[in-house]
Amino acid sequence: MRVSVILPAKNESEGLGRVLPLLRSVLPEAEIVVVDDGSTDDTAEVAAAAGARVLSSPYSMGNGAAIKRGARAANGELLVFMDADGQHNPADIPLLLARIEAGFDMVVGARGASGQASTGRGLANAFYNRLATWMTGHRVLDLTSGFRVVRADRFREFLHLLPNGFSYPTTSTMAFFRSAYPVAFVSVDVVKRIGNGSHIRPLRDGVRFLLIIFKIATLYSPLKLFAPAGLLFFLVGLGYYGFTYSTMGRFTNMSLLLLSASVIIFLIGLVSEQITALTYTRPDRP
The missing domain is CATH 3.90.550.10 (Spore Coat Polysaccharide Biosynthesis Protein SpsA; Chain A)
Known part of the structure; x- marks a missing residue:
């Protein structure tokens, strides 16, 4: 060639x-x-x-x-x-x-x-x-x-x-x-x-x-980046909730923020995964 x-x-x-x-x-x-x-x-x-x-x-x-x-x-x-x-x-x-x-x-x-x-x-x-x-x-x-x-x-x-x-x-x-x-x-x-x-x-x-x-x-598989980050926020939020509940007997705003962030990060990763799939898709190639 x-x-x-x-x-x-x-x-x-x-x-x-x-x-x-x-x-x-x-x-x-x-x-x-x-x-x-x-x-x-x-x-x-x-x-x-x-x-x-x-x-x-x-x-x-x-x-x-x-x-x-x-x-x-x-x-x-x-x-x-x-x-x-x-x-x-x-x-x-x-x-x-x-x-x-x-x-x-x-x-x-x-x-x-x-x-x-x-x-x-x-x-x-x-x-x-x-x-x-x-x-x-x-x-x-x-x-x-x-x-x-x-x-x-x-x-x-x-x-x-x-x-x-x-x-x-x-x-x-x-x-x-x-x-x-x-x-x-x-x-x-x-x-x-x-x-x-x-x-x-x-x-x-x-x-x-x-x-x-x-x-x-993000070029290859965004969920491999966002899913661990979301899991980390979830575990920190859950751990902080356990700490505040055992010491103060209540659910704090910080726990809510961390748990909410974990869900948001995961959803961003999910959307990014779909965008990435579309980026690499051409009409003449599956």
């Missing part, structure tokens, strides 16, 4: 200078699409000189936005997503493509502990992987890896769900699991990025990563 390689790039001229020749040697017939996300260096010129198809944005829209632009414009039946900073080895692409040929719809290049940008990032990603494993019932080795191969028609079904920021890998992986599209993970090695430092800033993005945790749950 035809293959398109999509590289979102923001000020990655140095990395592209090394990655693109390697890509061409590994996949000489593939379409290479570089999405220039408002770069201020010569990223677009380097990519064009290497024979890549360049899509340029007048200003930075975000990593996810670049992925969506590239996915819409690509002509291949298979889409390869990878970073333009030299972390991903193009020689690993055939390993991912082989798993696609085995019947999978998405294959993710899973990083090991040594491939994490920092200890903090590694711990956060390990937590995301465990949470996603619990939510899906399948072992998730690397939820946030940006190195992956997907079937184009499957991936485009979920473009409207993808954020413009950095969490497109999380969203797309959970969407594939939720829609019963087979997902596989292949262990790959990564190296230190070339050029500018990571665009992720711990203080700025700390809250965003926390929200990813809730997004993982």
Whole structure:
């Protein structure tokens, strides 16, 4: 099948200078699409000189936005997503493509502990992987890896769900699991990025990563998040009622508030579950 390689790039001229020749040697017939996300260096010129198809944005829209632009414009039946900073080895692409040929719809290049940008990032990603494993019932080795191969028609079904920021890998992986599209993970090695430092800033993005945790749950099965929270409120309310009844002989407003909150939280989860089911339902697919 035809293959398109999509590289979102923001000020990655140095990395592209090394990655693109390697890509061409590994996949000489593939379409290479570089999405220039408002770069201020010569990223677009380097990519064009290497024979890549360049899509340029007048200003930075975000990593996810670049992925969506590239996915819409690509002509291949298979889409390869990878970073333009030299972390991903193009020689690993055939390993991912082989798993696609085995019947999978998405294959993710899973990083090991040594491939994490920092200890903090590694711990956060390990937590995301465990949470996603619990939510899906399948072992998730690397939820946030940006190195992956997907079937184009499957991936485009979920473009409207993808954020413009950095969490497109999380969203797309959970969407594939939720829609019963087979997902596989292949262990790959990564190296230190070339050029500018990571665009992720711990203080700025700390809250965003926390929200990813809730997004993982609500994307897949909201009741798995809301039902335990509702049960917790119910048990606390019941326990507090027992305490106040035994010490004061009455039912307090706080007990009523906690018990009412438990019912409200559960009902919100129930409604969210139905909305999620509708989100993943298309007229041509049950």
